[in-house]
Amino acid sequence: MKCHQRVIREAAAANPEPDEHLKKEAAASLANASVREIPFSLAKSVIIKYEYLKNTGHTRWSFGLFFKHPVTGVEYLGGVACFGATAGSNVAASICGKEHAHEACTLVRGTCLPWADRKVESNGKVHTGAAASFLITRACDLMTAKGKYCFITNSDESAGEVGTVLQASNWYYVGKGGTDMVQHRADGRIIGSKIIATKVKSRVGLPSRKRGASIADVDAWAQRMRAEGKVVKGKGFHQYVQTRSRTEAKKELVAAYGEFVPTTPKHRYVHFAGDKRKKRELQKALMLTPLPYPKRETG
Numbered sequence: 263m264k265c266h267q268r269v270i271r272e273a274a275a276a277n278p279e280p281d282e283h284l285k286k287e288a289a290a291s292l293a294n295a296s297v298r299e300i301p302f303s304l305a306k307s308v309i310i311k312y313e314y315l316k317n318t319g320h321t322r323w324s325f326g327l328f329f330k331h332p333v334t335g336v337e338y339l340g341g342v343a344c345f346g347a348t349a350g351s352n353v354a355a356s357i358c359g360k361e362h363a364h365e366a367c368t369l370v371r372g373t374c375l376p377w378a379d380r381k382v383e384s385n386g387k388v389h390t391g392a393a394a395s396f397l398i399t400r401a402c403d404l405m406t407a408k409g410k411y412c413f414i415t416n417s418d419e420s421a422g423e424v425g426t427v428l429q430a431s432n433w434y435y436v437g438k439g440g441t442d443m444v445q446h447r448a449d450g451r452i453i454g455s456k457i458i459a460t461k462v463k464s465r466v467g468l469p470s471r472k473r474g475a476s477i478a479d480v481d482a483w484a485q486r487m488r489a490e491g492k493v494v495k496g497k498g499f500h501q502y503v504q505t506r507s508r509t510e511a512k513k514e515l516v517a518a519y520g521e522f523v524p525t526t527p528k529h530r531y532v533h534f535a536g537d538k539r540k541k542r543e544l545q546k547a548l549m550l551t552p553l554p555y556p557k558r559e560t561g
Contacts, residue, residue: 279377282377284331284334284336284338285329285338285340285375285377285378286377287331287332287333288329288330288331288332288336288337288338288340289329289338289340289377289378289393292392292393292396294329294330294331294332295327295328295329295330295340295393295396296327296328296330296400297325297326297327297328297343297396297397297400297401297404298325298326298328298404299323299324299325299326299404300324300325300326300339300342301324302318302321302324304324304326304339304342305318305321305324305325305326305342305344306318306321308339308341308342308373308375309342309344309371309373312373312374312375312376313371313372313373314418314423314452316449316450316451316452317451317452317453318344318370318371319344319346319370319371319454320346320347320368320370320456321344321345321346321370321371322345322346322347323344323345323346323405323408324342324343324344324345325342325343325344325345325397325400325401325404326339326341326342327339327340327341327342327343327374327378327393327396327397327400328340329378338378339375340374340375340377340378340393340397341372341373341374341375341378341379341393341394341397342371342372342373342397343369343371343372343397343398343401344369344370344371344372345367345368345369345370345401345405345410345413346367346368346370347367347368353366353368353414354366356549356550357412357414357532357548357549357550358412358544358547358548358549359547359549361547362411362412362544362547364409365409365410365411365412365544366410366412366413366414367405367410367412367413367414368413368414368415369398369401369402369413369414369415369533370415372394372397372398372415374393374394374397378393379391379393379394391426391427391430392430394427395427395430395431398427398428398431399431402533402535403535405535406535406536406540410535411534411535411536411540411541411544412532412533412534412544413532413533413534413535414530414531414532414533415428415433415530415531415533416439416528416529416530416531417528417529417530417531418525418526418528418529419526419528419529423529424529424555424556424557424558425529425531425555425556426558428531428533429555431533432533433531433532433533434531434532434533434548434550434552435529435530435531435552435553435554435555435556436530436531436532436550436551436552436553437529437530437550437551437553438527438528438529438530439527439528439529439530441524441525441526441527442454442455442524442525443455443522443523443524443525444522444523444525445457445515445519445520445521445522445523446520446523447519447520448519453519455522457515458508458511458512458515459508461505461506461511461514461515462504462505462506462507462508462510462511463502463503463504463505464502464503464504464505465502465503466503467483468480468483468501468502469483471499477498477499480498480499480501481501483501484501487503492504529556530550532548532550
């Protein structure tokens with residue numbers, strides 16, 4: 263089975279962009295590459311178009327891979343990596359224990375554009391997928407400034423993936439995870455069952471912590487909602503008004519987009535970033551057993 267990125271590359275080859283020759287010239291060497299944080303809106307535009315799931319998941323931080331043309335000096339966005347909360351309430355602690363749970367993060371989404379996801383030169387050698395590996399490694403390094411040193415991500419066999427880029431980036435393979443329930447929507451997006459939880463919550467009017475609101479402001483909002491006869495749940499800054507039950511929300515989603523169906527278990531990978539001391543500390547604390555890398559089936 264071809265991986266999703268290869269399918270995208272082959273489709274794009276039939277309809278090259280007008281300036282694609284310049285982009286390929288820029289991406290011919292990682293000496294022209296850099297990675298930096300980018301706005302969510304920019305990352306979303308790339309993920310929706312090129313990533314297999316066609317949604318951004320629970321993205322909180324986004325990073326872009328840029329190639330600067332050696333002659334014109336023009337920069338081109340060649341890839342995106344998105345990070346967010348770990349999936350599930352116990353995942354963070356399951357990697358390196360509760361002590362390091364606050365340092366854990368998920369590589370939620372990642373993709374390279376077709377012209378960048380190709381053979382590139384690095385240290386005098388030609389590598390396949392080097393651009394993606396460069397992006398992921400540099401982005402994880404940048405995440406350490408946010409206090410994140412432990413990363414987990416999945417590789418989806420449904421997309422023809424076994425984690426080749428992650429293996430090339432020396433991530434630990436820790437086996438397959440559990441299954442999820444997803445909707446395959448008409449626009450090509452694959453939406454996980456966690457969307458049900460978002461449909462039962464309303465935070466309209468909730469004071470924003472990013473805008474300086476205090477917990478007292480949030481509690482006052484919750485009191486006003488209860489005075490209006492609304493059901494308020496959650497704690498602290500995570501309080502919300504419950505608008506309906508999960509059963510009702512699921513029925514509405516099924517009526518609009520079709521049934522939720524089970525996925526196949528995904529390959530899981532773990533990576534550590536930071537200085538040597540931090541990496542040794544996390545490696546020693548790792549609670550999951552590193553296993554031999556899975557290989558792509560042939561024939």
